[in-house]
Amino acid sequence: MSRQASGFRAWVYQRITAVLLLLFFVYLLSTLSFAPPADFVAWVEWLSQPLVRIGLLIFVGALLLHSWVGVRDAIIDYVHPLGLRITALTLLALWLIGTGLWVLTILG
Amino acid sequence: MITTQKRPFFLNLLVIRLPVAGVMSIGHRISGVAMVATLPYFVYLLALSVAGPAGFEAAAQLVSGWLFKAFLFLFLWALMHHFLAGIRYLMLDIDIGIEKPVYRQTAWAVLVAAPVLALILLGALS
Numbered sequence: 001m002s003r004q005a006s007g008f009r010a011w012v013y014q015r016i017t018a019v020l021l022l023l024f025f026v027y028l029l030s031t032l033s034f035a036p037p038a039d040f041v042a043w044v045e046w047l048s049q050p051l052v053r054i055g056l057l058i059f060v061g062a063l064l065l066h067s068w069v070g071v072r073d074a075i076i077d078y079v080h081p082l083g084l085r086i087t088a089l090t091l092l093a094l095w096l097i098g099t100g101l102w103v104l105t106i107l108g
Numbered sequence: 109m110i111t112t113q114k115r116p117f118f119l120n121l122l123v124i125r126l127p128v129a130g131v132m133s134i135g136h137r138i139s140g141v142a143m144v145a146t147l148p149y150f151v152y153l154l155a156l157s158v159a160g161p162a163g164f165e166a167a168a169q170l171v172s173g174w175l176f177k178a179f180l181f182l183f184l185w186a187l188m189h190h191f192l193a194g195i196r197y198l199m200l201d202i203d204i205g206i207e208k209p210v211y212r213q214t215a216w217a218v219l220v221a222a223p224v225l226a227l228i229l230l231g232a233l234s
Binding site (some may be wrong): 019032044074095 | 109137141142144147151154155157158160162163165172174187191194195198233
């Protein structure tokens, strides 16, 4: 990941995912504001629409990639001792992969 | 005779006089890291809400409590700050707003607008 997401490519990823996240959050926040799910059935029905489900999975992917690039940059800037830096990056990776797998078990 | 004048050298954020764009920029980072830290909590709420009618009720109960409202305000503040600062960075990438008075004004605008938008959203979501 660090080779793929380093330098210019990471910069590009960060901007593409930023725009995706911006659009999706506008949709999500307006849906939850103006048409909140009334009950369990309505909520599950909304979540099982193919477009919503695909959108959610793309959103989670973009969110995790954006989080990796952003927090990785912050760790590299502030955590200098190599051992500590590797530990922090490993914990971050586990945090994000764990979150992603959990979402997949719910929506996958 | 040459004397070296002792000049201050520090990067302590509590001592340094940081320009407003710097404050906003650090806010962008803090808000980002803070939101990443809260991610599993939202997945937990999602898992609970789809676990069945009882789970949905439990999740609905959770998100209507004052403790969650306080957390949600902070989260929305972070999100709105990150949004606005992010849009500002995307604009700077294409050379919009890089002149001296403008980039300071937009930094101020981000700092002020984020908590206001968060409050409005909190009201809309409640």
